[in-house]
Amino acid sequence: MVRYYILFENYEQGLALHDLLDNAGVMNRIAPAPAAARGKLCCGMSLLVEADAIDAARDVIARESAAHYGIVPMEDQLRPKRDRYC
């Protein structure tokens, strides 16, 4: 399953977009920036957006001219913990 990580140059940019996406009703959550995706940025936060919400997220970014470093698709490496609430 492919998910999308929105990367930033600092936490301030990330939290600003997090607010914008929340206000626009676009599902997203803060996650550590994956090593494989972050490239030269190294460390820091990302916003994790599922595939069905990434177009809406892109619309918000374009509309608000939101600062971000890039958007990287990435395959999940962990199987879901399906029985967590069983």
Place this chain on the structure above:
Amino acid sequence: MIYLDNAATTMIKPPCVAEAVTAALTSLGNASRGAHEGALNTNRLLYRTRGKLADFFGCPKSEQVIFTNNSTEALNIALTGTLRPGDHVITTVLEHNSVLRPLYRLQRERGVGLSFVPADRRGLIDYADFERLIQPNTRAVVCTHASNLTGNLLDIKRIGEIAAKHGLLFIVDASQTAGAVPIDMVDMNITLLCFTGHKSMMGPQGTGGLLINGDVEVEPFKVGGTGVQSFLTTQPREYPTRLEAGTLNGHGIAGLSAAVDFIRQTGIDAIHAHEIALARRFHGVVSAIPGVVTYGDFATWDRCPIVALNVGGADSALVCDALSCDYGIATRAGAHCAPLMHRALGTEKQGAVRFSFGYFNTDDDVEAAVQAVKEIAERIG
């Protein structure tokens, strides 16, 4: 939340620290600004706390205890305040960016030469390298007391003997060890000790210090108001005023002072023994889980209570995220501001998941963390 990111900061503080900060918020004036009771309250607090810290770290002169906001600020003062154009410095690949970036800047701006003591895949160094790397213009040895990634301790006393033998300044970053491991500046031949108050000292964030052992001229990193000698156009030369321009974080220092009392009363050895017992138990189980790789030297437990690991080839950030979201366990993934250490360990691309234990962690926390790592390893397969 099960908090296992104590190497970043100890989130849970002793109750006496919170009480001291709360009391300070309604009782402290501005130190050295006036002679009324509020100002003097703060002056007395600073005076007493300098004395406590000097005693705690074996610094001969309490007036040479300089308050800073953290280790990074202390290191910037120590390095920019002592290194001159053309000097050469010996440091190690274990260093945090709080050491590396000031040194790189001095390399660019003052032509300071840098040599790095390498480490092997367990993060171990060869102490003979310090002497091997000495050049005619070597001015200082700058090194961490412990790697913030592996938890490996360096033998500071041994390095201090080398520095003293060759007449070098010995600047130590005690970010991971202050409050957790006994430090005696005189016995260890430490010239300048940089510490932070919010990690193992269990004090508030925004506190820390630089301690100066001996007659060392450290030039100011910042200049400005001191409340004294106001018609002087230059910064006063007396310590600590020389290095403390601007209002100090009195409220935070009140908490730091209480934290030192707490460590004294509890016993630094008892604190360390508890934390190491947790780390040792955690490492003993997780290191045997198929697919789990730990980083550092675990042949000895004379170390910091840190266990960094990876699970299979999984991205450390995804493992850290699963620990947080699925198990409520706070750890730290990524590069930990220690780029050269990751390079030495071969974890530059994957990063690592760092578990770091604190005094307020329990056996139950370890059990939960072990179970979580087991399940994540199964999920990765």
